[in-house]
Amino acid sequence: MLFGRSVLLIVGGGVAAYKSIELVRLIGKAGGRVTPVLTRAGAEFVTPLSLAAIAGAKAYRELFDLTDEAEMGHIQLSRAADLVVVAPATADLMAKVANGHADDLASTLLLATDKRVLLAPAMNVRMWLHPAVTRNVATLAADGALFVGPGEGEMACGEFGPGRMAEPAQILAAIEAALGAAPAVAGGGPLAGRHVLVTSGPTHEPIDPVRYIANRSSGRQGAAIAEALARRGARVSFVTGPAEAPRPAGCEVHEVETAVEMLAAAEAALPADAAVFAAAVADWRVVSASGSKMKKDGSGAPPRLELVENPDILKAIARRNEGRPRLVVGFAAETDDVLANAAAKRLRKGCDWLVANDVSPATGIMGGTENAAILITEAGAEAWPRLSKVETAERLADRIAQALA
Ligand code: CTP
Numbered sequence: 586m587l588f589g590r591s592v593l594l595i596v597g598g599g600v601a602a603y604k605s606i607e608l609v610r611l612i613g614k615a616g617g618r619v620t621p622v623l624t625r626a627g628a629e630f631v632t633p634l635s636l637a638a639i640a641g642a643k644a645y646r647e648l649f650d651l652t653d654e655a656e657m658g659h660i661q662l663s664r665a666a667d668l669v670v671v672a673p674a675t676a677d678l679m680a681k682v683a684n685g686h687a688d689d690l691a692s693t694l695l696l697a698t699d700k701r702v703l704l705a706p707a708m709n710v711r712m713w714l715h716p717a718v719t720r721n722v723a724t725l726a727a728d729g730a731l732f733v734g735p736g737e738g739e740m741a742c743g744e745f746g747p748g749r750m751a752e753p754a755q756i757l758a759a760i761e762a763a764l765g766a767a768p769a770v771a772g773g774g775p776l777a778g779r780h781v782l783v784t785s786g787p788t789h790e791p792i793d794p795v796r797y798i799a800n801r802s803s804g805r806q807g808a809a810i811a812e813a814l815a816r817r818g819a820r821v822s823f824v825t826g827p828a829e830a831p832r833p834a835g836c837e838v839h840e841v842e843t844a845v846e847m848l849a850a851a852e853a854a855l856p857a858d859a860a861v862f863a864a865a866v867a868d869w870r871v872v873s874a875s876g877s878k879m880k881k882d883g884s885g886a887p888p889r890l891e892l893v894e895n896p897d898i899l900k901a902i903a904r905r906n907e908g909r910p911r912l913v914v915g916f917a918a919e920t921d922d923v924l925a926n927a928a929a930k931r932l933r934k935g936c937d938w939l940v941a942n943d944v945s946p947a948t949g950i951m952g953g954t955e956n957a958a959i960l961i962t963e964a965g966a967e968a969w970p971r972l973s974k975v976e977t978a979e980r981l982a983d984r985i986a987q988a989l990a
Contacts, residue, residue, distance in 0.1 A: 587617030598626020774818025786828030804828025
């Protein structure tokens with residue numbers, strides 16, 4: 586999974602360029618973001634418009650695209666991503682980078698970046714086997730570039746042999762491996778040796794075999810927090826309800842459905858040094874869910890559902906006498922009097938910190954990609970600016986790392 590990770594994808598000029606569309610789609614499905622760049626030849630094979638549409642981001646083509654001050658400069662563009670991927674990497678593009686040329690946007694970005702570069706070569710068999718190409722590949726590898734493929738098979742030119750670009754799924758796997766192999770913090774990170782529990786997502790409370798009570802939580806904030814903690818070296822037990830967000834990389838994932846199951850999984854994950862309760866747990870469940878699908882009885886009278894309160898997972902763990910994590914962080918989803926309600930909630934639940942969110946519909950936070958949080962601790966309240974859920978997670982993970990140091 587690539588949750589919250591971004592890839593700068595350079596599409597070179599080759600028949601295999603059409604596969605870049607599928608690659609962008611797969612990266613998106615894995616939770617990653619793509620900024621596409623096309624070489625001039627690349628744009629002959631795949632249109633900037635189709636790439637931009639699938640990526641949901643502008644496709645850059647020329648150095649000239651970046652001269653407008655409102656745009657990112659090439660240095661910034663080359664560094665904003667977590668990884669630079671070249672697919673297809675042509676013989677010409679590899680020759681340029683191996684020899685330090687920077688005469689167009691793609692080669693300039695490849696020289697200016699401080700990130701790892703993953704190349705997916707694609708070319709004719711004879712070209713791939715040419716000593717000049719072999720030399721350039723060796724130079725690039727010695728400079729730290731990573732390679733995926735090429736594979737062997739029938740090629741667009743009718744010849745057979747090595748030179749075929751790796752399939753998009755293989756390139757995605759190589760991207761995941763490259764990012765996993767490059768921890769954000771060298772030397773294990775500030776949370777190495779620590780165990781953190783994170784609850785996330787909604788819970789589903791069954792009414793009958795086909796219906797359930799749920800809420801709008803996407804699970805994005807919880808997954809981003811778990812991944813940010815894992816990147817800082819923590820062992821993360823991630824207990825999630827049925828959320829749409831991709832599961833975070835590098836975490837032990839425990840999938841549950843109901844609040845009762847979530848409590849059991851969270852308790853089973855203890856002991857932990859810290860626990861973050863980002864889940865939007867359903868407050869109530871149906872007393873006795875029907876074993877078979879409920880039918881209309883013809884009278885026009887709706888069924889009456891008797892509800893019972895669910896266990897409060899945060900409170901149960903925050904108030905434990907034995908085995909309480911050293912740092913317990915709750916979340917509060919509020920629509921009115923956010924600060925006052927959240928401060929009272931911190932005390933009522935017994936947690937150390939509480940991250941309060943205004944989830945009134947106008948904010949678009951519930952189910953969205955951004956958050957505007959207030960961190961409430963014993964020392965007082967701290968309002969954070971409106972940030973992406975990934976940035977909010979990074980901040981919180983830094984604070985947790987400081988607190989456990
Ligand atoms: N929480 C929990 N178990 C529950 C309900 C909530 O662990 N059964 C946790 C949430 O994960 C969150 C915090 O408690 O960290 C607050 O959730 P919120 O929905 O804001 O609070 P509620 O306790 O449901 O209070 P209310 O809806 O009455 O405001």
